[in-house]
Structure formats: C-alpha cells, structure tokens
Amino acid sequence: MGRAGQRVTRQKKLILEILRSTNTHPTADWVYEQARKQLPDISLGTVYRNLSVLKGAGEIMELSYGSTFSRYDGNPHNHYHFVCEKCGRVLDVALPVRTELEEELALKEAHLVRSHRLEFYGVCRDCLEADRAK
Amino acid sequence: MGRAGQRVTRQKKLILEILRSTNTHPTADWVYEQARKQLPDISLGTVYRNLSVLKGAGEIMELSYGSTFSRYDGNPHNHYHFVCEKCGRVLDVALPVRTELEEELALKEAHLVRSHRLEFYGVCRDCLEADRAK
DNA sequence: ATATCTGCAAATGGTTTGCGGAGGA
DNA sequence: TCCTCCGCAAACCATTTGCAGATAT
Numbered sequence: 049m050g051r052a053g054q055r056v057t058r059q060k061k062l063i064l065e066i067l068r069s070t071n072t073h074p075t076a077d078w079v080y081e082q083a084r085k086q087l088p089d090i091s092l093g094t095v096y097r098n099l100s101v102l103k104g105a106g107e108i109m110e111l112s113y114g115s116t117f118s119r120y121d122g123n124p125h126n127h128y129h130f131v132c133e134k135c136g137r138v139l140d141v142a143l144p145v146r147t148e149l150e151e152e153l154a155l156k157e158a159h160l161v162r163s164h165r166l167e168f169y170g171v172c173r174d175c176l177e178a179d180r181a182k
Numbered sequence: 183m184g185r186a187g188q189r190v191t192r193q194k195k196l197i198l199e200i201l202r203s204t205n206t207h208p209t210a211d212w213v214y215e216q217a218r219k220q221l222p223d224i225s226l227g228t229v230y231r232n233l234s235v236l237k238g239a240g241e242i243m244e245l246s247y248g249s250t251f252s253r254y255d256g257n258p259h260n261h262y263h264f265v266c267e268k269c270g271r272v273l274d275v276a277l278p279v280r281t282e283l284e285e286e287l288a289l290k291e292a293h294l295v296r297s298h299r300l301e302f303y304g305v306c307r308d309c310l311e312a313d314r315a316k
Numbered sequence: 317a318t319a320t321c322t323g324c325a326a327a328t329g330g331t332t333t334g335c336g337g338a339g340g341a
Numbered sequence: 342t343c344c345t346c347c348g349c350a351a352a353c354c355a356t357t358t359g360c361a362g363a364t365a366t
Contacts, residue, residue: 055320055365076355091323096356098321112248116331117355130293142290149277153302156276159264162304168287170296189340189345210330225348230331232346250356251330 054105060098062086067108067122073129073138075117111138113167126163132172139172188239194232196220201242201256207263207272209251245272247301260297266306273306 066082067074074082080095099120102108109121113131119138128141150161200216201208208216214229233254236242243255247265253272262275284295 053320057321057365059322089323091325093324093357094322097358100357110248112246114244114246130287130291130295132293133296139291139293141287143283143287149300150302153264153275153277157264157273158307158310159266159273159302160305160310161264161302162267164300164302166283166298166300168284168293168295168298171294173292176292176294187345191340191346193347223348225350227332227349228347231333234332 054101059083059087059090059094060101062090063095063098064102064107064122067102067120070122071140073111073119073121075119077117079120113138126165128166128168130168130170130172132175133169134171134175137172141168188235192221193217193224193228194235196224197229197232198236198241198256201236201254204256205274207245207253207255209253211251213254247272260299262300262302264302264304264306266309267303268305268309271306275302 062083063079066079072078076092076095076099079099080090080092083090083095099108099110103110103120106124109124111119111121111129113119123140126145128143128145130139130141131137132139146164146166150164153159154161196217197213200213206212210226210229210233213233214224214226217224217229233242233244237244237254240258243258245253245255245263247253257274260279262277262279264273264275265271266273280298280300284298287293288295
C-alpha cells in the first residue's frame with residue numbers, strides 16, 4: 049500500500065484484514081458478507097474493485113480453479129493448494145515451492161519463466177475420516 | 183465414446199476432431215468458428231454441451247486459468263502448460279509429469295491425492311525473439 | 317482543493333438451459 | 342420406434358462499469 053495515487057480507505061483496509069485473518073480462501077461474496085458486519089453499506093462492486101487493486105499491488109492472490117468463481121488468498125507468497133473434490137474446500141499445502149522447476153523449463157524451452165502454480169486434487173483428510181466413521 | 187446412452191453425432195465427432203488436430207488449446211468460441219466451416223448450422227450451445235460431455239468422458243481436458251473463459255485441450259493425459267503473459271498463448275511443456283509430488287503430499291498430510299495440475303507463467307520464446315529484433 | 321474512491325444499479329459476456337423438433341441406434 | 346441430441350433463444354450469474362456524490366490527502 050502507499051503506492052502513488054492509491055488512497056487508504058476504510059473499505060480497502062477492512063477487505064485486506066478479512067482476507068488476512070482467514071485461511072479458507074474465500075469467495076468475493078463471502079468477503080462481502082463479512083465486510084458488511086463492519087461497514088453495512090459497503091457494496092459488492094467495491095469489494096470486487098478492491099480485490100482487484102490489492103491483487104495488482106501484490107498484497108493478495110486470486111485463485112481461479114475449475115469453478116465458475118474465484119477465491120482469494122491473503123497470503124501473496126507462492127504456495128501450493130489442495131482442492132477437496134468432496135467438500136469443496138481449498139487447503140494450503142505444506143510442500144516447499146519447487147523453483148527449480150522454473151529453471152528446468154527455462155533451460156529446456158528458452159522461455160522466460162516468471163512463476164508457476166501447482167494445485168492438487170483429491171479427497172481431504174477430514175472427508176476420508178468422515179467416510180470411515182460411517 | 184460408445185458409453186451407454188451416448189450417441190455419436192456428426193457434431194460431437196467434429197468437435198473432437200478439431201480439438202485433436204490442434205495444439206493451441208482453443209476457446210469454445212474458436213472451436214465453434216472452426217466447426218461452422220463443416221456444419222454451418224451448428225450452434226454455440228451444442229459446442230458447449232459436447233465439450234462438457236467429452237470432458238466428462240475423459241476425452242479432453244478443460245483448462246481454466248486466470249482468464250474469464252476456458253480453453254480446451256484435445257490431449258487428456260496429464261501434462262503441464264506454459265502461459266505467455268505477452269501473447270496470451272498456452273503452450274505445452276515438455277517436462278515429465280511429477281507423480282511423486284502427489285505421493286509426497288499424501289504422505290505428509292494424509293489426504294487422498296488423485297491428481298495435480300501445474301502451470302508456468304512468463305514470456306514465451308517467440309515474444310522474447312520479437313523483442314530482441316526491435 | 318481535487319483526484320480517487322464509493323454506492324448504486326445497469327451492463328457485460330462466457331456459459332447454461334428449456335423447448336419442440338431432428339436424427340442416431 | 343424411441344430416446345438422445347440439436348438449434349434457437351432466453352436465462353444465468355459472477356464480475357465489471359458508468360455515474361454522481363463522498364472522502365482521503
């Protein structure tokens with residue numbers, strides 16, 4: 049924040065706080081509902097606008113998986129995700145980031161590789177546990 | 183194909199052919215435009231319906247990256263992609279698929295890991311070349 | 317003071333779907 | 342024949358945007 053021409057508004061601050069205080073990778077709509085508890089008159093358009101600004105500033109990440117909508121992550125450092133195909137949750141993954149994959153690709157195909165994204169799909173521990181209990 | 187209750191129509195066959203004959207990972211709209219050259223009366227709705235069916239049958243893959251629209255890949259076997267942030271193309275990557283990552287994650291977090299997806303982002307060889315020529 | 321941001325509401329655009337008729341098995 | 346698929350067009354829905362007033366700096 050603090051980039052030239054960018055103002056610090058109550059709305060923007062709140063949205064960033066909400067996103068940083070959870071690890072559930074929420075949708076824009078969920079962020080909107082949370083924000084309304086503090087600022088009842090905030091609009092969904094403002095939420096989308098600020099999510100876009102924060103993303104551009106590198107403060108948050110947008111996660112667009114198979115779904116028809118995006119999820120947002122308050123942790124802007126590259127890390128991997130696991131998508132549970134049963135409960136739909138998106139979980140953080142504790143594996144280290146493999147930057148060497150980028151180098152390997154750059155070497156092999158002569159592209160300039162700036163970043164990469166890795167997601168896993170399956171059934172999460174909790175859903176497996178729930179199945180076992182039945 | 184040939185699954186119970188699934189008919190082989192001209193439209194479905196054509197869409198699969200189109201997708202298999204290119205490695206450009208086209209959008210639904212591009213497939214539609216190509217298909218119209220053979221079947222001028224085909225509708226966009228039919229293209230979407232068949233893309234969905236073919237995906238469900240494991241004949242093709244849907245790629246949904248940051249964009250607002252999907253791309254489709256006629257190669258249903260897992261492989262990685264490179265997205266050029268300059269020209270927007272999606273290119274196949276020649277790196278081998280790292281299934282060991284799935285095992286590593288399963289071991290570490292006790293999830294059932296079924297698959298993974300890896301994408302690289304940057305500037306492709308051709309765009310670098312074009313820049314250099316200026 | 318003034319340029320950026322907000323709330324509101326309408327527009328956008330990729331994708332989905334209901335319907336009655338066509339055509340594959 | 343019969344049931345699935347098609348073309349058409351309207352509906353859907355997450356996201357974006359134009360505008361006039363509010364607000365951060």
